[in-house]
Amino acid sequence: xxxxxxxxAPRGAGDFCLSCLLTSGLLVVAVVASFAYLQIDFGxxxxxxxxxxxxxFVASFFPPASAPPFLAKTALGALQTFAVAAxxxxxxxxxxxxxxxxxxxxxxxxxxxxARFALNVLRSVPELVWATLMVLAAGLGPFAGTLALALxxxxxxxxxxxxxxxxxxxxxxxxxxxxxxxxxxxxxxxTLPLVWPQFIAYGLYxxxxxxxxxxxxxFVGAGGLGQMLYFHLSIxxxxxxxxVLIAMLLLVLVVDAISHQLRGQLAx
Amino acid sequence: xSPSLVTRNLGLAHGNGLRAVHxxxxxLAPGERVAVIGPSGAGKTSLLRLLGTALRPTVGRxxxxxxxxxxxxxxxxxxxxxxxxxxxxxxxxxxxxxxxxAVLAGRLGRxxxxxxxxxxxxxxxxxxxxxxxxxxDLADRLFERCDRxxxxxxxxxxxxxxxxQQPELILADEPVSALDPMLADAAIAQxxxxxxxxxxxxxxxxxxxxxxxxxxxxxxxxxxxxxxxxLPAAQVDxxxxxxxxxxxxxxxxxxxxxxTLLQAPAELGVGAPVVRLDSCRGRG
Amino acid sequence: xxxxxxxxxxxxxxxxxxxxxxxxLLALVVLWPLLQLAEFRPAVLFEAGNLRVMGGFLxxxxxxxxxxxxxxxxxxxxxxxxxxxxxxxxxxxxxxxxLAICATRALSVSRIGPGPGRWRGQALRGAVRGLLTILRAxxxxxxxLMFVRVLGLGPAAGVLALAITYGGMLGKVYTEIxxxxxxxxxxxxxxxxxxxxxxxxxxxxxxAAQELTSYTVYRWECAVxxxxxxxFVGAGGLGQLMDQSMxxxxxxxxxxxxxxxxxxxxxxxAISAALRRALA
Numbered sequence: 001x002x003x004x005x006x007x008x009a010p011r012g013a014g015d016f017c018l019s020c021l022l023t024s025g026l027l028v029v030a031v032v033a034s035f036a037y038l039q040i041d042f043g044x045x046x047x048x049x050x051x052x053x054x055x056x057f058v059a060s061f062f063p064p065a066s067a068p069p070f071l072a073k074t075a076l077g078a079l080q081t082f083a084v085a086a087x088x089x090x091x092x093x094x095x096x097x098x099x100x101x102x103x104x105x106x107x108x109x110x111x112x113x114x115a116r117f118a119l120n121v122l123r124s125v126p127e128l129v130w131a132t133l134m135v136l137a138a139g140l141g142p143f144a145g146t147l148a149l150a151l152x153x154x155x156x157x158x159x160x161x162x163x164x165x166x167x168x169x170x171x172x173x174x175x176x177x178x179x180x181x182x183x184x185x186x187x188x189x190x191t192l193p194l195v196w197p198q199f200i201a202y203g204l205y206x207x208x209x210x211x212x213x214x215x216x217x218x219f220v221g222a223g224g225l226g227q228m229l230y231f232h233l234s235i236x237x238x239x240x241x242x243x244v245l246i247a248m249l250l251l252v253l254v255v256d257a258i259s260h261q262l263r264g265q266l267a268x
Numbered sequence: 269x270s271p272s273l274v275t276r277n278l279g280l281a282h283g284n285g286l287r288a289v290h291x292x293x294x295x296l297a298p299g300e301r302v303a304v305i306g307p308s309g310a311g312k313t314s315l316l317r318l319l320g321t322a323l324r325p326t327v328g329r330x331x332x333x334x335x336x337x338x339x340x341x342x343x344x345x346x347x348x349x350x351x352x353x354x355x356x357x358x359x360x361x362x363x364x365x366x367x368x369x370a371v372l373a374g375r376l377g378r379x380x381x382x383x384x385x386x387x388x389x390x391x392x393x394x395x396x397x398x399x400x401x402x403x404x405d406l407a408d409r410l411f412e413r414c415d416r417x418x419x420x421x422x423x424x425x426x427x428x429x430x431x432x433q434q435p436e437l438i439l440a441d442e443p444v445s446a447l448d449p450m451l452a453d454a455a456i457a458q459x460x461x462x463x464x465x466x467x468x469x470x471x472x473x474x475x476x477x478x479x480x481x482x483x484x485x486x487x488x489x490x491x492x493x494x495x496x497x498x499l500p501a502a503q504v505d506x507x508x509x510x511x512x513x514x515x516x517x518x519x520x521x522x523x524x525x526x527x528t529l530l531q532a533p534a535e536l537g538v539g540a541p542v543v544r545l546d547s548c549r550g551r552g
Numbered sequence: 553x554x555x556x557x558x559x560x561x562x563x564x565x566x567x568x569x570x571x572x573x574x575x576x577l578l579a580l581v582v583l584w585p586l587l588q589l590a591e592f593r594p595a596v597l598f599e600a601g602n603l604r605v606m607g608g609f610l611x612x613x614x615x616x617x618x619x620x621x622x623x624x625x626x627x628x629x630x631x632x633x634x635x636x637x638x639x640x641x642x643x644x645x646x647x648x649x650x651l652a653i654c655a656t657r658a659l660s661v662s663r664i665g666p667g668p669g670r671w672r673g674q675a676l677r678g679a680v681r682g683l684l685t686i687l688r689a690x691x692x693x694x695x696x697l698m699f700v701r702v703l704g705l706g707p708a709a710g711v712l713a714l715a716i717t718y719g720g721m722l723g724k725v726y727t728e729i730x731x732x733x734x735x736x737x738x739x740x741x742x743x744x745x746x747x748x749x750x751x752x753x754x755x756x757x758x759x760a761a762q763e764l765t766s767y768t769v770y771r772w773e774c775a776v777x778x779x780x781x782x783x784f785v786g787a788g789g790l791g792q793l794m795d796q797s798m799x800x801x802x803x804x805x806x807x808x809x810x811x812x813x814x815x816x817x818x819x820x821x822a823i824s825a826a827l828r829r830a831l832a
Contacts, residue, residue, distance in 0.1 A: 019830055020830070020831060023827065023830045023831055024831075030638055031638055031639065031642040033635075034634070034635035034636075034638040034639040034642070035635075035639050035642075037631060037632070037635045038632065038635050038636065038639060038707045038708070038711065040639075040707065040708045040711065045703070045708060053702065054702060057698075057701070057702050079589055080589045080590070082586075082589075083585075083586040083587075083588075083589035083590040084589075084590050086586050086590075087586055087587060087590045087592055088590075090583075124814055124817065125810070125814075126777065126780070126781055128693075128781050128784050129794070129810070129813075132784070132794075132795070132798045133609075133798075136602070136605050136606050136609055136798075136801075137597055137602055137605075137606040138596050138597055138602060139596065139602060141591050142589070142590045142591050143590065143591045143592060143593060143596060145590075146590045146591075146592060169360075171360035172360040172361060172362050174322075174360070175354070175356065175359075175360045176373060176376060177349075178320060178321065178322045178349055178352075178354060179349060179350065179352070179353065179354065179374065179376070179377055179433060180346050180347065180348070180349035180350030180351075180352075180376075180377025180378075181346075181373075181376035181377045181384075182346070182376075182377075182381055182384075184381050184384075184385075185373075185376045185379075185381055185384035185385070186376070188384070188385065188388060189362075189365070189369070189373045189376065189384070189388070190360075190362065191362075193362035193363075193364045193365050194362045194363075194364075196364070197364070212691055215691070216691055216693050216694070219693065219697065219784065219785055220784065223591075229694070229697070230697065233697060233698065233701055236701075245690070245694070248690075248694075249689055249690070252689075366568070368566070389572070390566055390569055390572075391566055394564055394565070394566065395564065411566065411567055411568065
């Protein structure tokens with residue numbers, strides 16, 4: 001970051017430059033205005049009844065439901081959430097590689113802009129919005145969640161893959177082309193081996209994020225733990241909801257650990 | 269028989285006006301073996317890249333294997349390039365690729381795309397790859413990853429790839445710079461033998477003048493991008509060499525640092541090994 | 553060099569082949585049940601009913617809704633989203649700052665020497681870090697869902713959810729920033745017997761201020777996006793508006809809101825960049 005042009009003297013605690021002071025003042029005003037606009041009744045929020053109500057609400061989560069049939073259901077929900085995340089990420093990786101080639105300029109300048117734009121659109125729309133759209137296209141259930149994750153993650157992975165391809169040293173692929181190889185084999189033998197480890201690392205990282213997202217997509221009807229949580233909270237079954245929450249946390253921990261392990265192995 | 273390589277007034281200038289190669293007129297018959305020598309920056313690599321159709325000349329005309337490559341359609345140019353094999357000084361091979369796959373990549377130009385794809389999953393011609401590597405004493409490294417090899421071993425894999433390609437024109441850019449003298453000599457012998465078997469033309473730029481004079485009947489000297497001389501090896505004498513390498517302190521580079529090289533090669537006897545046996549080190 | 557060493561017949565096969573085949577089979581064996589669990593049936597997309605609904609919805613995307621009352625609603629919703637994000641970050645700061653001061657090693661008196669109370673200091677720091685991790689562990693939308701159950705629909709749920717999760721995130725990063733800048737001025741002050749807050753103000757903040765504000769502004773940008781998402785479970789703002797429009801299959805409104813959302817993200821990005829420059 002370049003040095004600011006206003007003369008900000010070397011700082012001690014009481015030594016602020018004017019623009020910093022003005023900006024800080026503006027920020028404070030913005031914060032106060034936000035609270036005012038929202039008209040949150042902090043009095044009621046932190047009142048005694050609210051505290052008691054909150055306390056009762058929290059207490060109703062303990063102990064978490066632990067009847068074996070419900071635990072089995074929760075386990076199945078966890079597997080379904082994992083399946084949604086895994087299949088969605090895998091699909092996104094395949095589509096991402098396909099989109100990354102034109103987005104890296106391998107099919108000409110015009111297609112590059114088109115591909116990059118398409119990937120940006122896919123990326124910018126949040127997974128939850130995709131999920132509500134996919135519920136229309138594929139009905140309620142985990143398939144909608146899988147498609148939503150796949151669409152959003154294709155945008156993310158496609159762009160990362162395209163950047164990796166563009167940054168890869170071209171010497172290997174060029175040498176193969178100069179020996180008469182076609183473009184596809186030259187890419188597969190010359191560039192893909194260079195970017196392959198990066199692809200896998202990005203994919204695994206995205207899988208970790210998608211596990212969290214897959215759980216949340218259930219809120220709009222995409223199955224798995226999210227749908228269970230939404231359902232049980234709607235009918236005020238907090239004990240069951242607590243079990244589902246614990247299952248979510250465990251699932252995230254396990255997948256994070258496995259992914260960390262795989263990425264470590266890949267570094268060799 | 270039509271020449272395998274013809275250049276007329278061949279020149280290459282960089283964007284900043286620097287001329288890498290200038291005014292080269294060459295003609296090579298099929299099956300000829302030519303060495304290109306000269307100090308660093310003389311334009312040897314640029315010349316080889318021009319001959320290999322990797323770079324387009326800015327001046328002059330080039331005919332390779334009977335065709336002007338820059339007037340061919342894309343498909344024909346590709347087919348022409350499958351008949352040209354380039355050995356690089358630092359083989360551009362992805363580190364994670366295995367040796368067998370890297371060698372088999374030599375025939376990607378000839379194979380249909382599906383066969384190339386299949387070979388990535390399971391090597392389609394293990395025997396062929398092994399034969400090529402065996403000629404360079406690397407058959408035992410067939411299934412290793414290229415990033416586990418030393419620089420000299422990697423260079424030999426690059427040579428094996430071109431041997432496997434079986435081209436009609438072999439262009440070698442300092443192909444044995446990372447090999448110790450005994451291995452380097454043997455490697456050049458393999459390249460020359462392959463070319464002899466198939467009647468292929470060889471153009472090799474070499475830093476070690478003794479190797480050049482030993483194995484190549486015709487020697488081209490380059491200095492400052494221009495032709496210094498183009499003579500049969502027997503006619504290259506010490507004075508010419510000293511002039512050629514004047515910019516490098518009049519020291520003529522050889523593998524063995526053999527001061528006898530400043531004598532005319534004829535005095536040593538043609539084909540005499542210029543390598544002192546006690547300079548042999550371990551495998552390169 | 554030209555002799556070919558005699559190799560046993562088995563070396564004519566690729567040793568990797570077995571491993572690759574095994575891995576491929578394993579992948580298939582794992583993939584099949586996963587596909588079943590995820591109810592992966594592409595044919596469903598082409599069922600008549602679904603196609604009709606989706607087609608009708610997409611067709612209604614154009615033209616985007618532009619009735620004045622709707623645009624007015626859109627404006628209030630956008631302002632509400634911005635307000636939720638700002639208020640949420642402000643509360644998160646209130647939570648994060650004291651926790652970070654407790655958890656950072658840069659302000660630890662007991663580590664100088666090391667002096668007495670070292671184990672106690674370490675345990676306290678570990679506990680606070682654990683608390684920060686717990687705050688971060690649950691996604692903000694889950695908090696939002698729960699707060700909506702208790703507090704009802706509206707922005708309060710979103711603000712509190714942001715405060716908790718982003719408090720954890722800010723706290724963790726503040727701790728790390730304080731430790732990664734040059735800690736010697738603070739140490740010197742602590743060694744001279746000054747209080748921790750003084751050491752913070754005079755020793756750490758001057759160096760770390762830029763990084764701290766930069767990260768906080770970046771988090772605000774994320775908070776804007778998160779506020780929209782939380783709206784889908786009833787926490788107000790653009791998200792709640794979009795959820796309602798989609799439930800009523802009003803494609804025109806949905807496409808307008810989507811456009812506004814994308815513009816809002818760009819706007820937040822621009823404001824964030826400008827702020828970071830101004831505070832540099």
